[in-house]
Amino acid sequence: MNGELSVGIAGLGTVGAGVVRLLQENAAIIAARAGRPVRVVAVSARDRTRDRGVSLEGIRWVEDPLVLATDPAVDVVVELIGGASGAARDLVEAALAAGKPVVTANKALIAQAGGDLAGLIRGGPGIRFEAAVAGGIPVIKALREGLGANRIASVSGIFNGTCNYMLTRMRDEKMEFADVLAEAQALGYAEADPSADIDGVDTAHKLAILAAIAFGRQVDFGAVHVEGIRRISAVDIAFADELGYRIKLLGIARASEAGIETRVHPAMVPENSALAKVDGVNNAVVISGEPVGDIVIQGRGAGAGPTASAVVADLIDLARGRQTPMLGMAPDALRSEASVPMAAHRGAYCLRLMVLDQPGVIADVTAVLRDHGISLETMLQRGRSPGDVVPVVIITHETDEAAMAAALVQIAALPAVQEPPALIRIEQA
Known part of the structure; x- marks a missing residue:
């Protein structure tokens, strides 16, 4: 525990480079909070020649990311490749099987394979994924630890900055969907293939994770009802304004006597509500619990800085030896709550x-x-x-x-x- 925490990073895109930069630029304050230095010792990515705007001097390059899973010089593997299968899943499974902790920002992997991954954890810190939901907003830590004494009634919010930006622009500038999507792509807020964002899949991944932690059950992505914003028009936005509402893409998880409902869809919310005031690329989460009541957390939900912040927060916990079960409680304590269908x-x-x-x-x-x-x-x-x-x-x-x-x-x-x-x-x- 007194030596440095040695980190191997797989994936050097925007977030991976952001993690390297943050660990370098804030090395002193991170070491003070972690109780020891946290240093990147090895990285792996597809293109070794690409300029990522960050110094890799003194960091070993590994061609095959799977090598990081068994590398004795690497204490923790940071998976930032992305995707629910392929190299990302292979690396995470190999690291967990080798007894090595993993930090990831991969919401698709946790949402779709969380149960399988939990089965590979053999004690120890296992897998951490604060960065998988809402970027720099520490909502997973809030649910899993800060609100650990509460009975959670609901978790809802705006979990996709791309859609929130688009809906904000449609309202403010009276733009149509196709025009604002093209603008978001030009600005880098939306991918060339924006389907995961605008069809609600990205939000559904995040909601499935939060619902599992909030209600103490296994991740159940298949139970989430998913609708996106493709059919929202300028006419809808204008009428919502006239009626005193704002249109937002929401993720909603709620407990009832019938079970747990998890749904993602556009919704009209009163213009004076907390979520109505969250604009642009920002995210927001509303948690209702007993006895805490309602709390709202908001901030930037994506980007190199916020996501790197969440990754490094997990590394600091690992450096300090803090251990928390993947979903907030031991696997045998997780409940089998029924999923409430959308028709109900x-x-x-x-x-x-x-x-x-x-x-x-x-x-x-x-x-x-x-x-x-x-x-x-x-x-x-x-x-x-x-x-x-x-x-x-x-x-x-x-x-x-x-x-x-x-x-x-x-x-x-x-x-x-x-x-x-x-x-x-x-x-x-």
């Missing part, structure tokens, strides 16, 4: 229709809703344009998801409805 959800909804402006249309729509036991709170239609297509927005009282889904099928089949109905759930976040 109950809440209020915003329904946006594009319809021909002609007599009887609203009566037809409201008749379908009536037949499914759905009552209306508010309806908006701006102006008259006989024969043209116009938007109609309906806010419902609380109702069942299954009833709403059945009603949408019938509404979509009405002759006057010209586009598939757009449905946005309302959350009192």
Whole structure:
């Protein structure tokens, strides 16, 4: 414990280079907090010639990242390759099998293979993954340690900075989805293939991890209901504003007598709520527990600096010899909570229709809703344009998801409805 903690890093992209830089530039303060020096001794990446803007002098280059798992000079392996399979998973499994601790920022790996990885841990520190969720926001440590005495009722929040940036720009600049996506890609906020972000998969990975820790169960990514923001339009944003809401892509995990619900989807939240005020690339997490009540943590959820900060925080814990079970409790203490299907959800909804402006249309729509036991709170239609297509927005009282889904099928089949109905759930976040 008195010697330095020797680190091997696999993956020298934005985050990997950020970790090397942080350990070099803040070496003194990190050593003071860790109780000993923390130093990178070996790295592995695909392109040895690439300039990463950080000095690798004195650091050994390893061509095959798997070598780090059994290298006697490496105390801890930092996996920053990414992906739920392939080299990333092979390295993590090899390191754990060799009894070597792992630090990772790989949310896909933890969400999809967390149970398998937990089975490879044979005592000791195992695997740490603070950087896998919400970047520099220490939400995993908060749930697993700081709130360890609490019975958690729910965890919800904004977990994807790309989507939050896009929705913010759509509201502030009255931009359409395709235009703001192109802007986000040009600025480097969105990948060339943005599917994982805009289709909600990235948020779902993070939510599955948080739900496991919050409710003391195994990670269950397959139970998460996932919707993205592709169908959100400038019209939706404008109507939400008029009604006093903001549209956010939320991840929501909630405990009830029926079990655990985990869902990712766009939602309208009141404009005076904590999450409504989180804009740009920022993330935010709302945790509700007993006896702590509600707490909100927010900050930058991605990028070299915030993610490197979380990786190094895990390294400091390892250097200090702090040991916490992967999901906050011993594997045999984890519960088998039932997963609540999305069809069982109950809440209020915003329904946006594009319809021909002609007599009887609203009566037809409201008749379908009536037949499914759905009552209306508010309806908006701006102006008259006989024969043209116009938007109609309906806010419902609380109702069942299954009833709403059945009603949408019938509404979509009405002759006057010209586009598939757009449905946005309302959350009192």
